[in-house]
Amino acid sequence: MPPAALRVRNLTKRFALGASTVTAVDDVSFTVNGGEFFTMVGASGCGKTTTLRMIAGLESPTSGEITVDGRDFMAIPPQQRNIGMVFQSYALFPHLTIFENVAYGLRPRATPRAEVDRRVAATLALLQLESFAQRHPAELSGGQQQRVSIARALIYEPTMLLLDEPLANLDAKLRVMMRDELRTLQRRLGITTLYVTHDQEEATAVSDRIAVFNLGRLVQLGTPAAIYSQPQTLFVADFIGRANFLPARLDDRALPSSGATFGNGARLRPAQTMTLPDNEARTLASADDCVVMIRPEQLLLDATAGDIPCRVQRIQLLGGLLRYTVEAPVSATPILVEVTRAPAGVAEGGEARLSIPASDAILYRR
Amino acid sequence: MSDALALRSTGRDWGPWVLGGAVVLIAVVFLIYPLTNAMLLAFVKNGEEPGWATLTFANFARFFTALSYQRALWNSIYSGLLATMLATALALPMAYAVARVELPFRGLLSAMSVVPLISPPFIGAYAWIILLGRNGTITQFVHQWTGVTLPVIYGPPGVILALTLSYFPYVFLIVQGALAAADPHIEEAARMAGASRARIIRTITLPLAWPAIAASMLIVFIKAIGDFGVPSILGGEFQVLPTLIYYQIHGYFNLNAAAAIAAVNVLLTLLAMLLLGWVNRKRTHATVGGTSRAAVRFASPGARAAGILYCWALLFIAILPQLVIALASFADRWPGTMLPESYTLEHYRRVGALLLQPIVNSVVLAGVATVMCIAFGTVTGYASARGRMRARWALDITIMLPFVLPGLVIGVAYLIAFNSGPLVLTGTALILVLAYFTRRVAFVFRTVTAAISQIDPKLEDASTICGATWGMTMRHVLVPLVAPAVLSGAILVFSTLIGELSATVLLYSAQWKTISIAIYELVLGDQLAEASAIGTITTLLTLALVLLASRLVGKNMADLFR
Numbered sequence: 071m072p073p074a075a076l077r078v079r080n081l082t083k084r085f086a087l088g089a090s091t092v093t094a095v096d097d098v099s100f101t102v103n104g105g106e107f108f109t110m111v112g113a114s115g116c117g118k119t120t121t122l123r124m125i126a127g128l129e130s131p132t133s134g135e136i137t138v139d140g141r142d143f144m145a146i147p148p149q150q151r152n153i154g155m156v157f158q159s160y161a162l163f164p165h166l167t168i169f170e171n172v173a174y175g176l177r178p179r180a181t182p183r184a185e186v187d188r189r190v191a192a193t194l195a196l197l198q199l200e201s202f203a204q205r206h207p208a209e210l211s212g213g214q215q216q217r218v219s220i221a222r223a224l225i226y227e228p229t230m231l232l233l234d235e236p237l238a239n240l241d242a243k244l245r246v247m248m249r250d251e252l253r254t255l256q257r258r259l260g261i262t263t264l265y266v267t268h269d270q271e272e273a274t275a276v277s278d279r280i281a282v283f284n285l286g287r288l289v290q291l292g293t294p295a296a297i298y299s300q301p302q303t304l305f306v307a308d309f310i311g312r313a314n315f316l317p318a319r320l321d322d323r324a325l326p327s328s329g330a331t332f333g334n335g336a337r338l339r340p341a342q343t344m345t346l347p348d349n350e351a352r353t354l355a356s357a358d359d360c361v362v363m364i365r366p367e368q369l370l371l372d373a374t375a376g377d378i379p380c381r382v383q384r385i386q387l388l389g390g391l392l393r394y395t396v397e398a399p400v401s402a403t404p405i406l407v408e409v410t411r412a413p414a415g416v417a418e419g420g421e422a423r424l425s426i427p428a429s430d431a432i433l434y435r436r
Numbered sequence: 437m438s439d440a441l442a443l444r445s446t447g448r449d450w451g452p453w454v455l456g457g458a459v460v461l462i463a464v465v466f467l468i469y470p471l472t473n474a475m476l477l478a479f480v481k482n483g484e485e486p487g488w489a490t491l492t493f494a495n496f497a498r499f500f501t502a503l504s505y506q507r508a509l510w511n512s513i514y515s516g517l518l519a520t521m522l523a524t525a526l527a528l529p530m531a532y533a534v535a536r537v538e539l540p541f542r543g544l545l546s547a548m549s550v551v552p553l554i555s556p557p558f559i560g561a562y563a564w565i566i567l568l569g570r571n572g573t574i575t576q577f578v579h580q581w582t583g584v585t586l587p588v589i590y591g592p593p594g595v596i597l598a599l600t601l602s603y604f605p606y607v608f609l610i611v612q613g614a615l616a617a618a619d620p621h622i623e624e625a626a627r628m629a630g631a632s633r634a635r636i637i638r639t640i641t642l643p644l645a646w647p648a649i650a651a652s653m654l655i656v657f658i659k660a661i662g663d664f665g666v667p668s669i670l671g672g673e674f675q676v677l678p679t680l681i682y683y684q685i686h687g688y689f690n691l692n693a694a695a696a697i698a699a700v701n702v703l704l705t706l707l708a709m710l711l712l713g714w715v716n717r718k719r720t721h722a723t724v725g726g727t728s729r730a731a732v733r734f735a736s737p738g739a740r741a742a743g744i745l746y747c748w749a750l751l752f753i754a755i756l757p758q759l760v761i762a763l764a765s766f767a768d769r770w771p772g773t774m775l776p777e778s779y780t781l782e783h784y785r786r787v788g789a790l791l792l793q794p795i796v797n798s799v800v801l802a803g804v805a806t807v808m809c810i811a812f813g814t815v816t817g818y819a820s821a822r823g824r825m826r827a828r829w830a831l832d833i834t835i836m837l838p839f840v841l842p843g844l845v846i847g848v849a850y851l852i853a854f855n856s857g858p859l860v861l862t863g864t865a866l867i868l869v870l871a872y873f874t875r876r877v878a879f880v881f882r883t884v885t886a887a888i889s890q891i892d893p894k895l896e897d898a899s900t901i902c903g904a905t906w907g908m909t910m911r912h913v914l915v916p917l918v919a920p921a922v923l924s925g926a927i928l929v930f931s932t933l934i935g936e937l938s939a940t941v942l943l944y945s946a947q948w949k950t951i952s953i954a955i956y957e958l959v960l961g962d963q964l965a966e967a968s969a970i971g972t973i974t975t976l977l978t979l980a981l982v983l984l985a986s987r988l989v990g991k992n993m994a995d996l997f998r
């Protein structure tokens with residue numbers, strides 16, 4: 071059986087909150103291909119978890135369509151959707167042993183006893199849990215509990231795997247380890263996977279494609295690389311990765327080759343083209359206010375070369391890279407510059423020069 | 437500045453020792469002494485002094501020789517067990533419905549379920565006579581329309597019915613609270629794994645709620661076997677241990693026999709508690725919480741209709757006694773018809789003059805007892821929650837034991853301890869106050885323990901580091917923080933004491949007659965309309981006080997009883 075493909079169309083969920091209604095999910099549409107690792111990312115309350123829970127059937131949509139391989143999914147009660155789900159709190163059954171927890175999904179499927187034993191053993195082995203079969207959840211560490219909840223979700227060979235912030239309760243190091251393990255497992259099984267997280271780094275690290283949510287809407291959908299390099303809105307640019315936002319004024323209407331002038335009079339001259347991803351930005355007129363977005367690693371810092379004078383406030387060593395926090399007249403807030411090799415002659419508290427490669431910068435309407 | 441600090445640090449902090457000493461003294465004189473004394477007297481023949489020479493098991497031997505004793509013991513056990521099982525069977529569906537089905541007025545349902553707990557059970561018992569007695573409304577009605585004569589309400593059926601409906605809210609409130617607090621993701625995980633609703637209830641919901649179910653069943657059982665009002669009004673020839681104690685004292689003034697029966701009653705209570713501990717030992721599970729998401733409730737029309745119908749029907753039946761009493765208090769003539777034939781305010785007028793003294797008595801006695809509960813309960817609650825006492829378990833038992841023991845047992849213990857010897861209190865107001873205090877201090881103790889365990893102990897450390905003495909820390913930091921909890925516990929104490937009957941009935945004297953005694957006498961004297969009028973006033977007063985308490989702590993009324 072080929073992995074299932076999921077299609078969500080015009081999905082909307084409204085909650086009554088006292089006298090008013092809150093739109094938790096607002097007209098969301100997307101398609102998840104068979105075998106894809108698809109991640110919904112956004113701040114808390116952005117609608118990503120509600121969307122996931124509607125796909126699971128735990129929440130019913132106000133309007134919209136959910137289909138799997140062309141079949142209407144919403145007519146099927148959740149216990150018959152054959153979905154595996156992993157919860158943030160793991161939701162392990164505290165009164166059952168690990169064996170019984172993992173075997174749980176086989177019981178409603180009337181599996182013969184010998185088959186249950188065989189499959190539980192195989193699934194426990196897959197997640198390196200063989201030695202814990204007779205323990206109770208409370209006797210396991212967070213990482214082990216996490217594995218049990220994945221085992222419980224996978225044992226009945228579900229058509230899809232849904233994960234709701236599965237790594238949020240783990241410590242930083244374990245989180246990175248588990249997410250790689252999860253990705254490897256997903257590749258190996260080829261199961262269609264929907265993942266929800268608030269952590270953009272986690273999202274970009276594991277996903278085939280990412281859906282960025284904000285205030286109930288899906289604001290951008292794409293591969294991690296595309297979303298990082300071509301954020302469609304200021305929100306996405308800010309949410310995914312680090313970014314500097316420099317207020318400026320557009321020189322003239324002749325976009326996309328127009329330049330922009332910063333507050334202090336410094337000019338941004340495009341060598342070839344400027345990127346204008348935002349729909350609204352295309353309507354920018356001459357002399358309109360705009361925002362220039364540039365990633366920290368795209369900025370160039372040098373002791374002498376560069377058009378913008380700046381002053382180095384702080385230098386931080388972050389693992390393999392160096393982060394410079396500089397003050398420049400083009401921005402009221404400090405600008406971040408990230409490099410892998412320290413530029414000669416630039417010291418904390420000293421003067422330096424900054425240049426903004428116009429081909430990397432992206433313009434947004436202010 | 438350094439001088440002041442130096443002075444403080446050299447002065448010994450006597451606060452905890454003085455208070456601790458007072459607590460131990462009170463505990464010994466008014467809790468431990470009466471109870472052990474009563475237990476001692478159970479091993480001595482009537483009129484003899486306790487000692488090795490006079491030691492005898494004669495008082496207990498009657499449980500093997502006298503038929504009335506055997507019957508009472510057996511009746512207590514089986515009516516208690518049946519009432520417990522029925523109450524659980526009735527309450528569990530309601531608890532599940534309120535926790536898991538989208539019902540309108542869920543808050544009101546929980547709040548109303550408190551009514552049977554705060555109105556004195558014997559009022560309910562007597563209402564069942566109006567409804568199901570030989571000339572009762574329902575009895576007559578059924579006979580007229582179907583020709584069927586309902587079984588007589590007096591005896592085991594009536595007692596079990598009244599006990600069940602009086603105490604099932606404990607099961608409902610405690611189990612519903614547990615279901616609502618459980619991590620909703622656990623049931624959702626079972627659902628995603630393909631389990632049907634029924635399978636989830638059987639394999640997940642019930643096993644996880646078991647500790648709460650068992651604990652609430654224990655409470656119902658303890659309350660049922662300790663209840664005096666219901667069997668004394670509805671029992672007829674049906675004797676249980678508390679009524680047996682009462683007749684040993686009022687019929688024969690045989691304190692030793694009463695003490696022995698009380699000891700057996702205590703033994704039953706302790707056995708039930710041991711059984712619960714044994715059952716629970718292997719089955720309690722720390723819930724792996726960590727979410728604020730409330731459980732998704734079923735909103736299907738079928739589930740909602742069934743839930744609404746079941747919950748309100750059960751609640752209606754449980755509150756029916758109170759409604760009947762209210763109606764009866766305004767009834768001029770009510771000769772077995774569906775509703776009274778005419779109404780009057782006469783009962784209230786007559787009762788007004790008759791009642792002033794009992795009301796004043798009840799308020800004074802309950803008020804003084806409440807103040808004592810506040811003082812003692814707060815200090816001991818603090819000691820227990822902060823764990824600065826090595827004998828914490830002893831303190832917990834000393835306070836919780838009188839709380840779970842039947843009121844008549846406390847009554848007997850007090851009669852024996854303070855009838856003669858160093859401290860003679862029989863016939864005084866003080867003995868009532870002390871018995872009330874002993875029976876109810878656990879309310880304040882429990883709310884304070886709960887409140888203090890929520891407060892970060894570092895607050896006290898911070899106060900001490902700033903140079904405050906223990907007394908200053910208590911006065912300025914802790915007391916203001918736990919004040920709402922103390923107040924709500926105190927109101928609960930006061931409101932439930934207004935209707936206290938089972939200890940009062942042994943300890944009151946003519947000049948300290950309380951409301952509950954006044955009602956009891958009116959019921960026994962067949963002045964039912966007047967009894968109804970007082971009963972209605974008492975229930976309303978209590979309800980208003982409990983409502984006030986819930987407002988003060990900003991909690992649901994139902995939370996106060998969990």
